[in-house]
Amino acid sequence: MSQLFCRISKKLPSARNRSLCFRRSEFSTATTPYLLLGSDVAGDSSCGGKSVNFNLYDPTKQENVKIENQILSKELHESRRIGSSRGWLALMNKNDSTVRLTNMFNNPTKKKKTISLPPLARDRFEHLVNVSVSSSPNEQEEEDFVVAVKFFGSRVSLCRLGDSEWTRIDVPCPSFHSSTVIFSERDRRFYLNNCNPDYTGPTDFTPNSNPGLLTPVSGYKRFLFSDFLDEMPELENEMRLSRFKIQQQLVESSSGQSFIVCWFVERLTDKGEAVPWGDKSYNNKELCKKTHKIMVFRQDTEQGLGPYTDDIGDLCIFLGDNESFCLSAKDHPGLNPNSVYFAGHGSGFGICDLTSRTIRYLSSDSTPSPGRMFWIPPTTSQLELEEEEISFS
Numbered sequence: 001m002s003q004l005f006c007r008i009s010k011k012l013p014s015a016r017n018r019s020l021c022f023r024r025s026e027f028s029t030a031t032t033p034y035l036l037l038g039s040d041v042a043g044d045s046s047c048g049g050k051s052v053n054f055n056l057y058d059p060t061k062q063e064n065v066k067i068e069n070q071i072l073s074k075e076l077h078e079s080r081r082i083g084s085s086r087g088w089l090a091l092m093n094k095n096d097s098t099v100r101l102t103n104m105f106n107n108p109t110k111k112k113k114t115i116s117l118p119p120l121a122r123d124r125f126e127h128l129v130n131v132s133v134s135s136s137p138n139e140q141e142e143e144d145f146v147v148a149v150k151f152f153g154s155r156v157s158l159c160r161l162g163d164s165e166w167t168r169i170d171v172p173c174p175s176f177h178s179s180t181v182i183f184s185e186r187d188r189r190f191y192l193n194n195c196n197p198d199y200t201g202p203t204d205f206t207p208n209s210n211p212g213l214l215t216p217v218s219g220y221k222r223f224l225f226s227d228f229l230d231e232m233p234e235l236e237n238e239m240r241l242s243r244f245k246i247q248q249q250l251v252e253s254s255s256g257q258s259f260i261v262c263w264f265v266e267r268l269t270d271k272g273e274a275v276p277w278g279d280k281s282y283n284n285k286e287l288c289k290k291t292h293k294i295m296v297f298r299q300d301t302e303q304g305l306g307p308y309t310d311d312i313g314d315l316c317i318f319l320g321d322n323e324s325f326c327l328s329a330k331d332h333p334g335l336n337p338n339s340v341y342f343a344g345h346g347s348g349f350g351i352c353d354l355t356s357r358t359i360r361y362l363s364s365d366s367t368p369s370p371g372r373m374f375w376i377p378p379t380t381s382q383l384e385l386e387e388e389e390i391s392f393s
Contacts, residue, residue, distance in 0.1 A: 031332065031378055032058060032060055032332070032378060033059060033060075033318060033327060033332065033335075033375060033376060033377055033378055034056040034057065034058060034065065034105070034375070034376045035056060035057040035059065035320070035341075035343050035349060035373055035374070035375050035376070036054065036055075036056055036081075036084075036373060036374045036375075036376055037055040037056060037057060037064075037373060038054075038055050038371055039052050039053060039054045039055065040052065040053045040055070041053075041077075042068065042069060045071045045072075047071065047073065048073070048074045049071060049072045049073040049074045049076065049077050050071075050072050050074075050077045051069050051070070051071055051072075052069075052070050052071075052072050052077070053066055053067065053068045053069070053070070054066070054067040054070060056376075057349065057362070057363075059334070059335060059341055059351075059362070060332055060333065060334030060335055061334055062334075062362060070104070075093060075098070075100070076091060076100060076102065076114070078093055078094050078095060079091035079092055079093045079094060079098075079100060080092060080094060081371075081372065081374070082099075082129045082131055082149070083129060083130050083131025083132075083149070083321075083322050083323065083374070084131065084322040084323065084374045084376060085131050085132045085133045085183070085322065085323040086133050086183075086323070086325075086377070087103055087105060087376070087377060088101045088102065088103055088133050089101070089102050089103075089104060089105065089374070089376075090131040090133075090147070090149075092120065092122075096119055097119040097120050097121070097122055098116060098117065098118070098119050098120075099116075099117040099118070099119075099120050099147070099149070099159075100114055100115065100116050100117070101114065101115040101117070101133070101147065102114045102115075105376045115161070117147060117159050117163075117166075118159065118163070118164060118165050118166060120149060120157055120159075120166055121155075121157070121166070121168075123151035123152065123153060123155070129149060129150065129151050129152075130149070130150045130180040130181050130322070130323070131147065131148065131149050131150075131181070131322070131323065132147075132148045132150075132181045132182050132183045132190060132323050133145065133146065133147050133148070133183065134146040134147075134148075134183045134188075134190075134215055145160060145161050146158055146159070146160045146183075146215045147159050147160070148181045148183070148190045148215070148217070149166075149181075150179065150180065150181040150192070152177060152178055153177050154170055154171050154172060154174075154176075154177060155168055155169070155170065155171070156168070156169040156171060156181060156190070156192070156205070156217055157169070158190075158215065158217070160215075169205055169206070169207065169217050170205070170207075171192065171205050171217075171219075173194075173199065173201055173202075173219075175194045175199040175201075175219075176192045176193070176194055176219055179192040179193040179194070179219075180192075180193060180249060180323070181217075181323075182249070182250050182251070182323055182324065183215075183323075184250070184252060184258075185252060185256075186252060186256055186258065187218075188215070189215060189216040189217065189218055190215055190216070190217045190218070191217075191218055191219065191220050191250055192205075192217065192218070192219045192220070193219070193220065193248050193249065193250065194219050194220065203218050203219040203220070204216065204217075204218050205217045205218065205219065206218075220250060220260075220299075242276045242277065242278060243266055243274045243275070243276045243277070244264045244265065244266050244277070244292060245264075245265045245266075245267075245277050246262055246263070246264055246265075247262070247263040247265065247319075248260060248261070248262050248263070249261050249263070249319060249324045250299070250324075251317055251319075251324040251325060251326055252326065253315055253326040253328075254326065254328075257298070257312075257315075257326075258298070258299035259296050259297065259298060259299060259309075259312065259317065259326075260296075260297045260299050260306070261294065261295070261296050261297075261317060261319060261324065261340065262294070262295040262296075262297070263291065263294050263319055263342065263344075264291065264292040264293040264294065264295075265289055265290065265291055265292065265344065265347055266289070266290055266292045267282075267284075267287045267288070267289055267290075268287060268288050268289075268290055269282070269286070269287060270286075270288075275287055288346075288347075289344065289346045289347035290347060291342055291344070291347060291350065291352070291359055292359075293352075293357075293359075294319075294340045294342065294352040294354075294359070295308060296308070296309055296310070296312060296317070296340065296354060297309065309354075310338075310354045310355060310357065311338060311354065311355070312338055312354065313337070313338065314328050314329045314330050314337040314338070315327070315328060315329070315337070315338070316328075316329055316332075316335045316336065316337065316338075316339050316340070316341060317339075317340045317341070318340075318341045318342075318375040318377070319340060319341070319342045319343070319344075319375075320342070320343040320344070320372075320373050320374050320375040321343070321344065321345055321372035321373055321374060322372075322374040322375065324375075325375070325377050327377065327378070332378070336351060336353065338353070338354050338355055339351050339352060339353050339354060340352040340354065341375065343373040343374075343375060344373070345371065345372045345373065348361055348363055349361070349362055349363060349373060350362050350363075
């Protein structure tokens with residue numbers, strides 16, 4: 001099997017340039033979170049793959065960063081990003097549907113590692129795929145390393161290291177079809193988000209036919225619309241909520257605090273007029289997306305619901321097209337405490353200050369970055385990872 005990474009020749013970073021100019025840098029998420037904006041092919045590599053430049057955004061310095069000449073294997077270059085979680089980037093090969101995980105954003109002083117998993121059944125709604133893993137790159141318990149992939153629809157697929165195929169979990173409730181998936185360190189299980197506030201059905205989806213399944217899959221309750229209305233006096237009734245697409249994500253801090261974050265995105269015409277999401281009279285290309293509001297609720301461990309809060313202390317929550325996560329601003333100088341950093345496909349990226357309830361976009365570019373955007377958490381690793389590809393298919 002071909003090796004994923006060739007040795008990377010180091011380059012000295014040039015002077016920093018703000019805004020749309022990219023600061024050239026060496027790859028390090030040891031202490032810094034990055035927003036992955038995209039990549040450009042720089043040329044062919046000697047190992048049969050491609051030399052790629054990555055475009056990222058550093059929220060601690062509020063500047064763009066370009067990481068140059070990263071070497072990708074042919075297999076990985078022919079794959080597309082389907083998600084990221086706990087420092088692992090997940091990709092699916094366009095030819096054989098093999099899933100690969102790489103910690104290529106890991107501390108550059110450590111060697112890189114790639115895990116090859118069996119082919120995964122494709123779905124016609126692949127643009128809504130979401131990935132979660134149960135361990136971080138610095139954890140050695142490989143038997144606890146489980147990958148969950150959730151497409152739009154009723155299927156959640158799980159695979160742990162050593163499995164020859166994916167285990168399918170059927171979620172028959174339509175309320176969870178558009179859900180994301182996230183692993184809870186506290187509960188040691190994967191969670192799905194219920195998109196129907198009136199749902200009263202089962203929330204445990206672990207099949208009885210597979211009692212040896214390593215990691216259970218459950219759902220958690222969604223907040224009632226009335227909870228939103230209490231905190232949104234500008235909305236006169238529930239019907240006006242139709243103007244928003246409300247994404248709801250579960251996120252946990254390293255200290256065990258649990259939050260449910262509600263992300264309100266609206267569609268606007270070039271005149272600034274709001275268009276309900278159910279209105280199909282407009283071409284999506286004629287509309288722009290904008291984050292209207294972000295609300296954070298503390299999760300109650302008993303009820304699954306909890307009170308609205310505008311004070312999460314020094315924490316920062318990161319929401320993107322991948323698994324959400326929390327960081328402490330004290331541990332990462334330059335981050336704005338008590339804030340939510342967001343990045344969405346087609347809507348740009350910015351920061352919501354929970355104290356003032358204000359939203360500020362962090363890019364001066366009026367054109368949102370194409371493709372899905374992933375926030376990559378810091379991944380300081382204590383393991384000496386071998387420069388190798390590990391196959392479990």
